[in-house]
Amino acid sequence: MSMAAGEYVSVKSQEDTERADLKMESDALANNRTGEEEELAAIYRERGLDEGLAKEVASQLMVHDALGAHARDEIGITAELGARPIQAAVWSAVAFSLGAAVPVATATLAPTAALLWLVPLLAIGLLGALGAIAAAVGGASPMRGAVRVCFWGSFAMVLTALVGRLFGVAG
Numbered sequence: 001m002s003m004a005a006g007e008y009v010s011v012k013s014q015e016d017t018e019r020a021d022l023k024m025e026s027d028a029l030a031n032n033r034t035g036e037e038e039e040l041a042a043i044y045r046e047r048g049l050d051e052g053l054a055k056e057v058a059s060q061l062m063v064h065d066a067l068g069a070h071a072r073d074e075i076g077i078t079a080e081l082g083a084r085p086i087q088a089a090v091w092s093a094v095a096f097s098l099g100a101a102v103p104v105a106t107a108t109l110a111p112t113a114a115l116l117w118l119v120p121l122l123a124i125g126l127l128g129a130l131g132a133i134a135a136a137v138g139g140a141s142p143m144r145g146a147v148r149v150c151f152w153g154s155f156a157m158v159l160t161a162l163v164g165r166l167f168g169v170a171g
């Protein structure tokens with residue numbers, strides 16, 4: 001729940017920013033269409049189009065979908081990549097619950113004497129496997145993905161254990 005709530009708040013504020021940016025653009029388009037068309041042409045010139053073509057592209061896109069063109073090419077917002085807070089929160093909750101189920105099940109089933117090394121070992125092993133899979137799916141190096149996730153996962157566990165020790169929670 002805390003991961004989902006954190007995700008929701010973070011993506012929601014991103015959505016607020018996007019919405020405010022879009023509002024600003026749509027106001028600018030309503031009040032200063034010529035200036036906005038010049039601005040768009042300047043963006044295309046900067047990306048390598050020559051003066052005439054940049055103007056042509058800008059003027060055609062202003063007719064086709066002015067706000068869409070400004071959102072995409074000026075602020076970098078696309079419909080496909082727009083913030084979706086609820087979706088992000090739900091997937092975060094599902095992913096973290098599934099991930100947490102393994103150490104929790106281990107802690108329930110394994111003999112008490114083995115818990116101290118079994119739970120972290122299994123967690124790090126699974127983190128490595130998931131990191132490798134995620135990297136492979138994205139077309140990156142699985143080894144690098146596994147090492148990165150293992151490193152930061154272990155780092156977080158050690159830090160948590162140290163904080164626990166500091167406050168005497170670990171006994």
Ligand SMILES: [Zn+2]
Nearest residue numbers: 025036070074
């Ligand atoms: Zn603009």
